[in-house]
Amino acid sequence: SQTIHQWPATLVQPVGSPLSLECTVEGTSNPNLYWYRQAAGRGLQLLFYSVGIGQISSEVPQNLSASRPQDRQFILSSKKLLLSDSGFYLCAWSESNYGYTFGSGTRLTVV
Amino acid sequence: GQSLEQPSEVTAVEGAIVQINCTYQTSGFYGLSWYQQHDGGAPTFLSYNALDGLEETGRFSSFLSRSDSYGYLLLQELQMKDSASYFCAVRDQGFKTIFGAGTRLFVKA
Numbered sequence: 049s050q051t052i053h054q055w056p057a058t059l060v061q062p063v064g065s066p067l068s069l070e071c072t073v074e075g076t077s078n079p080n081l082y083w084y085r086q087a088a089g090r091g092l093q094l095l096f097y098s099v100g101i102g103q104i105s106s107e108v109p110q111n112l113s114a115s116r117p118q119d120r121q122f123i124l125s126s127k128k129l130l131l132s133d134s135g136f137y138l139c140a141w142s143e144s145n146y147g148y149t150f151g152s153g154t155r156l157t158v159v
Numbered sequence: 160g161q162s163l164e165q166p167s168e169v170t171a172v173e174g175a176i177v178q179i180n181c182t183y184q185t186s187g188f189y190g191l192s193w194y195q196q197h198d199g200g201a202p203t204f205l206s207y208n209a210l211d212g213l214e215e216t217g218r219f220s221s222f223l224s225r226s227d228s229y230g231y232l233l234l235q236e237l238q239m240k241d242s243a244s245y246f247c248a249v250r251d252q253g254f255k256t257i258f259g260a261g262t263r264l265f266v267k268a
Contacts, residue, residue, distance in 0.1 A: 080254050091246060092202070092258040099254055107255070138201055147192060148256065150201040 050075035054139045054151030061158055067112075067126040069154050071139030074120065079141040081122040082148065083114055086136040098122060134158045161185045163259035165247055170265045171237055179232045179262045181247035189250040191223050191230045196261070197243045205232070205245075234264075242266045 054071045061067060073079050080099050084092040094107045096114035104114050111130060115123045122139060134157050140148040163183045171177040181191065190209040194202035208214055208223035208230060220233040234241055244261040251257055 082256075084258075089261075091260040092248075094255060094257070097254055105254075147204040147207055148194075148202075149204065153201045 050141075050149065052139065052141055052149055052151045054154060056154055057152065058155045059157070061129050061156065063131055063158055064128045067124070067129055067133070067156070069124040069137055069139075069156075071122045071124075071151055072120055073122075073141045076120070076141070076143060078119060079143060081116065082140040082142075083122065083124050084138045084140060084150075086138060088135075092138065096124070129158045131158050161251060161257055163247055163249060163257060165245075165259045165262045167260070168263045168265070170267065172267050173237055173239060175237050176233065176235050177237060177264065179234075179245050179247075179264070181230050181232075181259060183228050183230075183247070183249050183259075185249050185251035185257060187252035188225065188228075189252070191221070192248045192250070192256070193219075193221055193232045194246045194248060194258075195243050196246065202246060237266050239266050239268065 051074045082097045083095040085095055086092050097105050098116045101116055101119055112126050137154045139151040142148045165181045190207055192207040193205040195205050196202040206214055206221040208221050211223055211225055213220055213222045218235045223230040244263050246258050246261045248256050248258045
């Protein structure tokens with residue numbers, strides 16, 4: 049069966065520090081991968097999506113970037129975090145694009 | 160612009176039926192889906208409608224009317240564990256899915 053792993057679960061980082069969040073999927077090949085961010089009590093904002101290795105589409109211009117170095121690995125990065133980067137980051141995958149499976153999420157607090 | 164509108168909060172009693180509405184305005188439409196999210200957790204997929212009509216999955220049903228750009232999630236025989244946030248989402252084009260702001264459902268005893 050397919051599983052999605054996302055870590056870390058929580059992270060507290062100072063302003064200006066770098067960020068790297070990793071997501072891996074098992075049990076499937078060539079999945080569509082997504083990074084979403086959720087502010088407290090709000091909906092999900094699509095940040096990046098990828099349909100294949102090295103293929104990244106950005107939805108929101110900001111100081112975040114994404115990479116897909118392997119078929120089932122999706123990484124979200126930042127060189128210098130801002131206070132406004134705080135939120136709940138969710139990785140998701142889909143095969144058919146009508147239903148997403150989300151990872152357990154990373155709660156990031158920038159202080 | 161693209162938007163999905165759903166009520167911010169709904170309260171119902173245990174055992175009752177509740178309907179959560181969603182209206183959307185998107186540049187494209189390839190289907191309406193619903194997700195449940197408990198506090199502190201990740202969203203989980205509930206249902207998907209690509210065509211008009213009602214889809215039933217156990218106590219949950221989802222309806223779509225493409226001509227009205229409208230859909231709803233129907234929860235029957237409410238249980239306390241159904242207290243959560245519910246999001247409608249539209250796959251508007253390509254591989255993009257846009258989510259509504261969510262409806263917080265409170266189930267009272």
